[in-house]
Amino acid sequence: MTLLITDGWMLPCMSKQLTGMDCPGCGIQRSISFLLQGHLTDSFLMYPGLFPGIFLFFFLIFDWFTEVKYSEQIKLWATLITIGTIITSFLVKMAIH
Structure with a gap:
């Protein structure tokens, strides 16, 4: 590996x-x-954005095959958390460098 x-x-x-x-x-x-x-x-x-992105990816696949209560809200929040994490970590990286 x-x-x-x-x-x-x-x-x-x-x-x-x-x-x-x-x-x-x-x-x-x-x-x-x-x-x-x-x-x-x-x-x-x-x-850091990889982990919420992985959750979002697998939830989207899971939701495709099953009925999930509140799936639209979960997808919205998972997307916002993923994007927010990516943007925040990018801004922190830029501030450090």
């Missing part, structure tokens, strides 16, 4: 290559790699 952490398979960020600045999606590939290796803390610290 350590092969996953190498940069060889990861796609480069065009925004970072053109502007030299991270984009709101920078870090997600490395975060997924950490997650697949079982490094949950490192994965969260690399890209």
Whole structure:
């Protein structure tokens, strides 16, 4: 599994290559790699939006096949939390750098 952490398979960020600045999606590939290796803390610290995004993804699939009470509200809140986490972590990253 350590092969996953190498940069060889990861796609480069065009925004970072053109502007030299991270984009709101920078870090997600490395975060997924950490997650697949079982490094949950490192994965969260690399890209906090991955975890609510995973919840949203699996809830959408689950909701597709079953009837879930309040599914529209759950989808709305999961989407807002995911987007909010991505934007907040991006702003914190920009403030630190």
